[in-house]
Amino acid sequence: MKNTWFVLCFTSSLLLTSCFNDADDNLTIEGVWRLTAMNVEDGFDINEDGVANVNLLNEIDCVNNETLVFESKGVVTSNKTFNPDIKIALLEGTTDAYVFDVECDVEGTINFAVNYTQNNNLIIINESEAILNGNQLTRVFENAINIYSEDFINVIATKKVTLVYTKQ
Template sequence: MKVIFKLFLALFLFNMSSCSSDDSKDDGKVGDVVTIEGVWKLTALAVESSFDFNNDGVYSRNLFEETPCYLDDFINFRADGSVNIVSALTNISVDVTSSTDYEHVYECLDGLDQESSWIKEGNLVTVENGSTDLEGYIFENTLIVTLRDTFEIEMFDGTNYFYQEEDIVLEYTKVQE
């Protein structure tokens, strides 16, 4: 049975449209925090369940390590308050051959390329979209974004299929000013 995996980023990027900019940007470092302007590359995408999509015998919660789907994902924060988010999507399905023999399989899909706007106050970065603001925290050259209950995946317990919602933690590393 094949079900499309609702990757958090679809929701994340959908909520990013129709944003307005703000002129309150940082001019330099604030303590251990670097300026946000520049390109931030996705370096980790952790979910609550572990998978072994790359068949190396090691189950991991970090989908970035398990699939090649997210290798080109990035966020580009511009000094004018605009932001460009590029992200892949993934189709995950359950392949069941018997009540005790099943696995999750994935397929990389064409992703999204979304424009929005951002503001920064100290370590907190907010991408605005009306009443649905998305927040992340910067620590040195790392941006951490947690999305609650946005990873929805079909699971199989040997008898029944069910859906499970999990948190996603995205980690971006600054690679370019």
């Protein structure tokens, strides 16, 4: 009975160890990652189809080709960025009615090559944190979207944006 219990415990510990090692092996950032979501809490109905969406990419008609390329030498590059100019104004006297001004063809592309480090699922890109979860990489930017007064002059609130990249 003791031998059976020992074999069972030993086999279980090997199985658990191999599962944890496999999980760590899947946490590789190297490769091409495409922007697949630009999430904003509570969402907006920018395209006025009657459905608010938290993923702004589903609400605007701008062409999105943004990719991040993580190289094995600790460098991440991008020469295809996505930078629409999205202005949001709260209608005066309301708490949830908005006016939108979206410009897709913002002049210029932001090209960059910066260093990154990886510690398990935490990726540091130029002092900015990203979380790796399977085939998705998530970056959160606080106060990234301004909510203006109806005249688009004063910033009355801000919203954080969560960018989600999917490995290609």
